[in-house]
Amino acid sequence: MAEDQNWSISQDRDGVIYFANNKGLLSYNSARWELFPTPNQSILRSVCVINDKIYSGSYMDFGYWGKDNLGGLTYKSLTSDKDFKIKEDEEFWDIVGVEDYILFQSLDRIYIYNVNADSFKIIDSRHRINKIFKTNETIYFQKEGYGIYEIQNGSERLVIPEDKFSNNEIINIYSIDNDLLLLTKERGLFIYSEGVISIWNSNANKALEGLSIYNSIRLSDGSFLFGTISEGIIQLSSDGKKILKINKSDGLSNNTVLSLLEDNKGNIWLGLNNGINIMNLDSPYLIYKDKQGVLGTIYTSIKVDNYLYLGSNQGLFFKRYGEGSNFNFIEGTKGQVWSLNYLKGEIFCGHDKGTFIVKNGKANLIKGDIGTWAIKEIKDKPNLLLQGNYKGLSILEKKNEKWNYRNKIDGFNISSRYLDFIESNQLLISHEYKGVYKLNISSEYKKIMNYEKLGIDQGPKSSIIKYQNSILYSNRGGVYIYNKPQAIFYKDSTLSSIIEGDSYVSGKLIYDDNNNRLWCFSESDIIFVEPGKLSEEPKINKIPIPNQLRNSKVGYENILSLADNKYLVGTADGYLTIDLDKHKQSSKSIGIDKVSYRSLHDEFVLVNINKPIELDYKSNSILFRYSVTDYNKFSATKYKYRLLGFYDKWSNWSSESQTYIENLPHGSYKFEVKALSSGEQSNNIASYEFSIEKPWYLHTVAIIFYVLLGLALIFLIQYFNNKYYKRENKN
Structure with a gap:
C-alpha cells in the first residue's frame, strides 16, 4: 500500500503517470493504481521516464523499470556490479536526460550514465549539491557555498559565483531571451545577463514574498507554476503577473507541494506531502464549491449589469461577476428561491414568500400570494406580468413606476410551475402529477373563461417551454410539440431520442434565447440543440458530464449564459462553469x-x-x-x-x-x-x-479408444450370443 508523500512525477508515452512514493514506484492509468516496491524497501525519491524506460532513484540505489510481457514492471539496478561504490546513506533526488546520457543527482555526486556504452562518469563534490537543472539542453547545478556550475564534456565549469546571488538556494533555472532566470527558495526571481544578476520583475517578487518555494515547472503556455512549503501553489504569467494561488482552503489536499508535472493533455499533477492532486488550468470546466454550505443548492441564476445572482434553497446571493470575492446574502430573502427573471428593466425573484424586486443589493417583497414559481411577460401588455403561483395564477401591474400585486386570476387553483402562452389570452400549464391544461383567460386577466386537460401523459420532472415559436412539452416518454390548430401534442422523434428511455433523468428544458440554444439533461450528458445550418434537422451537441458528477438537483436543473459560449450550471453545493470554446472532444486508445x-x-x-x-x-x-x-x-x-x-x-x-x-x-x-x-x-x-x-477424454486418441472399445464390446456380445444359440440348438 502506497504512503502519503510523493517526491517526483513523470509520464510515459501511453499516458500512464508514475510517482516516486515513500513505498516505491506508484503508477496510475486512470483506471487503477499499482505499487511496485523498491527492491531495497526504501523511499523512492525520483522518477523520470526517458524513451521506454522509467528511471528511478532511491536510498543507495538507482536504475530503471521496464514493462514486461505480463503487464507489469521489472526493475534493473544500475549500481550493482560496477567499478564504483555508492556513498554511505546516499539518496538520489533528481534524474535528468540529455542526448544519450542519464544523470542521477544525489547531495554529494552527479552520476553521468552513458546509455550506449553502459558506462559511468562521476562528478564528486565535497559540498552539498542542492539540485540539478536542465535548461536548453545544458545541465546546471548548484554547489552550496560556491555557486552555479554547468557540465561540459562530463566536467564541471563555474558559471555564476556564489557571491553574485548572496548564497541563495536555487530551486530552478529557466532560459529567457538567452539569459538565465534564477528561481530562489525564499528571495524570488533574478535574471543573470552578461555577468550581472538583477531582480527580474518586482511584481513577481512581490507575489512570491514570504513564500518558501520547494519546486517549480514552466507550463506549455509559458507561465510558471511554483510549489511551496505550507502555502500550496502559485502561478505567474510569462511576464511575472500573478494568475492564481491555490491552497488547502481552495481544495488542495495539503499545502506542501513536493513535486509538479504538466502531462501531455495539460493536466497539472501535484505530488503532495500528504496525497496526490490533479487539476487542469485550461479545462473547459471550472467548479465553484460552497464548502461552508452558505449558498445551499442552486435552483436559478441570472447575470445583470455585471453582477451574478444565485437563487438557492437558502435565499438570494450576489457578487460582481469575475471577481474572486465571496457572495453576499440579500437580506429578507432567506428561504427557497424558485426563479430569477430580468423583465421590463427589473430583476424579479420568484420565492417561497412571493415575489421580490431586486435592486442595488436589496430585495423588496411585493405583497400578494405566497409561493411564486414563474413570471411571464404578456404580449401587448407592457404594464402587466403573469405569475405562476402555488395556487394558480396572478397578475402584477405597474403603476406610477412601481410594480404591485393586482389580482388573482379566478377559476384555476392548480399549482402553475411551468406555463407558456399560445396567444395573449390563451396558455398551457404543466403540472407534473396532474397533466397539461389549456386555459382561456378573460381579456382583463381576472378570471379563467374555461380550461381543459389535454390528452397527454403527465409525468414526474416534466416541463413545458416555448422554443422557436413552438411550445415543447417533455416527460419520460420524450419531447412533444404542441399543434395549435388541433390542440394536441405530437412526439418529436429527434428531440425525444436525446432523453427518453434509459437516458431519462429529467424533462427539464431550458431555452437560451441569447444564443438560440435549447438545453436538456440526460443520464450521461448535458445537451444543447441548435438549428441546423444547411438543413432543417437540428444540430445536437453533447457535453459528456454524467448526472452523478454534475450534481444538480434533478428536476430543477438550471443553466445560465454568462457570455457567448460560457455557461453556469447550478449544483447542489455551488456551481459549475462550462466554456464551449475550450470543449474539445477527441477519441482515445484503449x-x-x-x-x-x-x-x-x-x-x-x-x-x-x-x-x-x-x-x-x-x-x-x-x-x-x-x-x-x-x-x-x-x-x-x-x-x-x-x-x-x-x-x-x-x-x-x-x-x-x-x-x-x-x-x-x-x-x-x-x-x-x-x-x-x-x-x-x-x-x-x-x-x-x-x-x-x-x-x-475428448481428444482424438480417447475417441478412437472409445470406438475400439465399443467395437470390442459389440464383438464380445455377438460372440457370446452365437455361443449361446449354438448350445441351445444342440440341446
Whole structure:
C-alpha cells in the first residue's frame, strides 16, 4: 500500500503517470493504481521516464523499470556490479536526460550514465549539491557555498559565483531571451545577463514574498507554476503577473507541494506531502464549491449589469461577476428561491414568500400570494406580468413606476410551475402529477373563461417551454410539440431520442434565447440543440458530464449564459462553469493491461499479453483488465466487451475496467473491448486471443479408444450370443 508523500512525477508515452512514493514506484492509468516496491524497501525519491524506460532513484540505489510481457514492471539496478561504490546513506533526488546520457543527482555526486556504452562518469563534490537543472539542453547545478556550475564534456565549469546571488538556494533555472532566470527558495526571481544578476520583475517578487518555494515547472503556455512549503501553489504569467494561488482552503489536499508535472493533455499533477492532486488550468470546466454550505443548492441564476445572482434553497446571493470575492446574502430573502427573471428593466425573484424586486443589493417583497414559481411577460401588455403561483395564477401591474400585486386570476387553483402562452389570452400549464391544461383567460386577466386537460401523459420532472415559436412539452416518454390548430401534442422523434428511455433523468428544458440554444439533461450528458445550418434537422451537441458528477438537483436543473459560449450550471453545493470554446472532444486508445487465468479455487496466474495462449481445460476462468488514460474528472469512462467464440453480442456499457469470465468450455476465443471516454468512442478495439484445450477424454486418441472399445464390446456380445444359440440348438 502506497504512503502519503510523493517526491517526483513523470509520464510515459501511453499516458500512464508514475510517482516516486515513500513505498516505491506508484503508477496510475486512470483506471487503477499499482505499487511496485523498491527492491531495497526504501523511499523512492525520483522518477523520470526517458524513451521506454522509467528511471528511478532511491536510498543507495538507482536504475530503471521496464514493462514486461505480463503487464507489469521489472526493475534493473544500475549500481550493482560496477567499478564504483555508492556513498554511505546516499539518496538520489533528481534524474535528468540529455542526448544519450542519464544523470542521477544525489547531495554529494552527479552520476553521468552513458546509455550506449553502459558506462559511468562521476562528478564528486565535497559540498552539498542542492539540485540539478536542465535548461536548453545544458545541465546546471548548484554547489552550496560556491555557486552555479554547468557540465561540459562530463566536467564541471563555474558559471555564476556564489557571491553574485548572496548564497541563495536555487530551486530552478529557466532560459529567457538567452539569459538565465534564477528561481530562489525564499528571495524570488533574478535574471543573470552578461555577468550581472538583477531582480527580474518586482511584481513577481512581490507575489512570491514570504513564500518558501520547494519546486517549480514552466507550463506549455509559458507561465510558471511554483510549489511551496505550507502555502500550496502559485502561478505567474510569462511576464511575472500573478494568475492564481491555490491552497488547502481552495481544495488542495495539503499545502506542501513536493513535486509538479504538466502531462501531455495539460493536466497539472501535484505530488503532495500528504496525497496526490490533479487539476487542469485550461479545462473547459471550472467548479465553484460552497464548502461552508452558505449558498445551499442552486435552483436559478441570472447575470445583470455585471453582477451574478444565485437563487438557492437558502435565499438570494450576489457578487460582481469575475471577481474572486465571496457572495453576499440579500437580506429578507432567506428561504427557497424558485426563479430569477430580468423583465421590463427589473430583476424579479420568484420565492417561497412571493415575489421580490431586486435592486442595488436589496430585495423588496411585493405583497400578494405566497409561493411564486414563474413570471411571464404578456404580449401587448407592457404594464402587466403573469405569475405562476402555488395556487394558480396572478397578475402584477405597474403603476406610477412601481410594480404591485393586482389580482388573482379566478377559476384555476392548480399549482402553475411551468406555463407558456399560445396567444395573449390563451396558455398551457404543466403540472407534473396532474397533466397539461389549456386555459382561456378573460381579456382583463381576472378570471379563467374555461380550461381543459389535454390528452397527454403527465409525468414526474416534466416541463413545458416555448422554443422557436413552438411550445415543447417533455416527460419520460420524450419531447412533444404542441399543434395549435388541433390542440394536441405530437412526439418529436429527434428531440425525444436525446432523453427518453434509459437516458431519462429529467424533462427539464431550458431555452437560451441569447444564443438560440435549447438545453436538456440526460443520464450521461448535458445537451444543447441548435438549428441546423444547411438543413432543417437540428444540430445536437453533447457535453459528456454524467448526472452523478454534475450534481444538480434533478428536476430543477438550471443553466445560465454568462457570455457567448460560457455557461453556469447550478449544483447542489455551488456551481459549475462550462466554456464551449475550450470543449474539445477527441477519441482515445484503449489497451489491455493484464490477462490472468485460474482453475477452481486457485490463485490467478498472469499470462503474456503480447501473444495468444492455450490453457488447460481446468484453467477455464479468465480475468481481463483494461484501461483508457483519461484524467478528466467528468469523463466517466465506460467500457463494453464481447467474447467471440462464445457470444458475439457486445455487452452493455459499464464503468468496470475489468471482466471476469468463468467456466468456459473448450474452444478458441477472441476477447474484444472498446471504451467510451469524454463522449467519444475509443479509436481502436483492444483484443486478446486464447484457446482452451479439450479435456483428455475428448481428444482424438480417447475417441478412437472409445470406438475400439465399443467395437470390442459389440464383438464380445455377438460372440457370446452365437455361443449361446449354438448350445441351445444342440440341446
